[in-house]
Amino acid sequence: MLFACALIVVLVAGLFVLGDRALGVERRRSLGGWLIDELPAEARVDTLPQAFIEWFDALFRTRAVSVLGVELHLPRLGRSLLASGIALIAAALVWLANKGALAEAPSSGTNVALLGLLYGGATIATNLIPDYLSLVESRFVLGRMAAARGPLARLGWLAVDVVASMAIVFGFVFLSFWLALPLVPEGADYAVGCLDRESLSFARMVDIFVAGLTFSTPPGTLNYDVSGVYIYSSLFTSFWVWIYLASTLLVRVAQLAPGLRAFLRDACRVHDYPLRVLAAASALVAVVALTLPPLLRPLLPEDRQHTNGMDGDVWEVDLCREKHFREFMFPLPNQRVRQNPGGWPF
Template sequence: MEWLNWLQGTLGWQAYLAAAFFLMTSAALNLLSRERKDDIALWLMGGHSEESWSKTFLSLFDAHFGENHLSGKCLFRSCIASVLAVSGIWGLMAMTGTLETRFANAMSMTEAIAIGVAVNLVADYLSLLETRFLLSRMPRLRSAPAQCLVLAADAVLTAAIILITIEIVKHTGLVPEKNASWAAIGLAFSVYSAPFYSTFLTSVWTWVYILSTWVLRLFTRLNLGVHLDVVNRPTLFLSLTLSGFVLLGSWGGSFALERGDDGLSPLERSVCSVAKGDVCERLLALTDNPTAKLTLAMNACEGGVNTRCMSEALALYETDGATAARFWRFACENGNAPGCTNLGIRYERGDGVDLDLPRALALYEQACSMNEATGCYYTGWSLRDGIGEVRDSQRALDFFRKACEMGEDRACGAAEALER
């Protein structure tokens, strides 16, 4: 439709998100009784106590999901909301090009919904119950700091529920992705990303609703509410204010997602520098900038992606020994035996690092302790020739034999020579 294309081109995906929140809030508010709508108007106009907003929102919450939360009706409505949320977020990811740039294999909406069913139905229902329980405590809290603490607790518990659920689903094998890190999920590199985001829908709706009611209340206290007819149309202006905050918030968030000349956003760079590992490896596909790629590769390596450590080191050791040594050092620290052996060679030769023969021998022995044949061979070779330690032919022979047993032909010949 032409007007949809115009809306997206003019206001961006943020407009769709704000419109979705407007429709969701309007639909929920219209379910309220006339009495409850009057309560909202009175509170906005300053006619109720400061804690009344929470009671009003509880009524709104119950109108949407039902008053009996441990019922099939509430569970069914929660499931419907989960499917709609996952579908909407997946569609938003497709609209913004996220699926095209971050997913190696294309996935249909049907597959996304199936994953959402596997991950979200139980998690979202538990999150709904948790949020409703915490909100029921709010009328007893008269101070704003205490209410903010409850909302913070809701965010933490919601995150815990979905993360634990994703871990369980990973181990069941129901979803063909087991190795995505939390940072990768958060940056939309995983099939779990849409289910992860959707779980926070109820919490986000709660937070924005609260902010909207307080802003409108302040507005009316400044005697501006009369001009907007808040008394007669409280639900309309509440929905508009809420969607406005969603629009502004998503616009503000888009600055953190805006890509620079290197193809990466500030958020992506920050997450990689903190989380390292898998998420940095995935971000490599988004940039062609050599400097950015080297930084991402180094962070991926430091975070435990040993294949990246080894491939980068092998590509660089002839032209940039110091950087290659750094990659091998991280690989060794991550428990990669060939990384220890190659780093030992650098120390033995003083290539990219200061010459340090004892350190080289220690690295060879470390690699050998991880049953790396080449490391055992170099340990024996160093002990035989007195490199980094006094010569010890017997210990050298033991290491040569161990390396030979693991298939290192050079060690077999060296062992035979020592035995003569």
């Protein structure tokens, strides 16, 4: 887990270190002035959102289009794919670390190649569209946030961004499951907890989504926590915004310490490299964010505190027991009757 967290912290800090290249000279100077409280009052209002928007647009090379009278900024597809790939790797590492895969080998009965093909392939293939839509949605919300006046209005738009991104992800997770489940090879249904279209109800999808958010495996299920890779990678932009805002506030408060403002201005050249100054703060924010889940996990309901790890017994999965019991007791015409798998009273 430590390796996965360290890699994410490095990625976050690296994003900020390289960010100054995306900002113009005047934007860097205004952001640096805001960080050490040297801007006039009239220039402080939209400094943070405008700097982030310029950074976002340069990083993704967006182009403005009008859709039904609404201006949208569309990222370049290649840039979006690259961001999706990095976010997927980071989320997958956290998921694997949470399951213990980075610390112990899977049991001899675990088909790692099959799991990688089913989960990895499906996630990559179906995550690209919601990731792109989340970027477009987040850029739209950023524009509204920059135009808003007052901190409460801007916090409200940030909440809209999170809710909208999660709604996009939920819809595409549901759709991708519905499309992909019939493609699972016969005999490999245990790898997806014996889910099929018939059992994929809205309530079960909510259960899978919550399991992904908490990286947990509820009793009687298998690997529901893998949906967290899908969810958190699509929330990349939202996390980016929150880390940016938290880092700027951290530096703004820290500069009140005696001598630190002069240090940031003269030694760190905050007016020339504001995002590089924020890199250290962003790493600290990322460390705090990554330590929160283990601290908050004991507060979750008991069935949301654990994962099945790298082991999974098909007969402990409720859907598998029900499905194979039906097949054994009531085989369809021309269906080969399964042998009693042993130990089961039927």
